[in-house]
Amino acid sequence: MRRSALLVFASLLLATTLLASLGRASAAPFSGMILAHHAVYTLTLKSSNAQGVLAANGNMSYDITDGCTGWTTSQHLVINMTDRDGRDVTMVSDYATFETKDGTHLNFHTRQTTGTETTAALDGTAVLDRSGGRGYADFTTPDHRRVPLPPGTMLPNAHTEAILQAGHAGKHFLSLPLFDGTSPDGAQDTFVTIEGWRAGHTERWSALSGLPSGRVHVAFFDRNQASEEPDYEIGMRYFDNGVSDDLAMNFGDFVMDGKLAQFEVARTPRC
DSSP, X not given: OOSOTTHHHHGGGSOOOOOGGGOTTTSOOXXXXXXXXXXXXXXEXXXXXXXXXXXXXXXXXXXXXXOSSEEEEEEEEEEEXXXXXXXXXXXXXXXXXXXXXXXXXXXXXXXXXXXXXXXXXXXXXXXXXXXXXXXXXXXXXXXXXXXXXXXXXXXXXXXXXXXXXXXXXXXXXXXXXXXXXXXXXXXXEEEEEEEEEXXXXXXXXXXXXXXXXXXXXXXXXXXXOOOSSOSEEEEEEEETTSOEEEEEEEOSSEEEEEEEEEEEEOOOOOO
């Protein structure tokens, strides 16, 4: 796989947008509010190339909680795969963060195992001088070291708000450095394509009924390489409160579909 599965749901934090095609006059003002919620996704194999897998399935749970001064997120991903040699492999990843609402501080924790082997482990903090500014990431696992973060870097939820603002401004493309705590190399470049959008209609989940939704595609690139090929790509349907569905997660040699199977709105705290 071109990219670690640790980015699968971290990428989903790059939430949503409203396009100009909805009409500036009819679009609600941008509030920057992301809905705190619990979601579970069912994963199935969409496609695979010759070097990919014969079969794959899995599930993914995601929680985002309003902590008053910041957002707490947690993701648990399980993918069961059968490779071309008929071997069964289970890949599990856990990702958790706390990001301040001003977009300047991130605590992160990532773990990934393949079978019984731990294949990735990252812990630490990231600090920016301002949201969209420069700063550094201090890693405590796998070793103690500091990695500089370039000017323009966004943390996950701040990146979400940038996408929302771009959509309300009628933009269809956005390119920003992102640090989400899933890469030991620091920030990655992201290129976001904002595709078609449609007005809201009745949905299975009442909290999503009537909300506009549309397609967003995000490609991730290693800043230290000149390759035009992204490390990882994800497409999804987004609602304008940051909830996602209809995922297409491209790992390079295979693509997984993700469907929203469970959804609950989280309680609003007394801050």
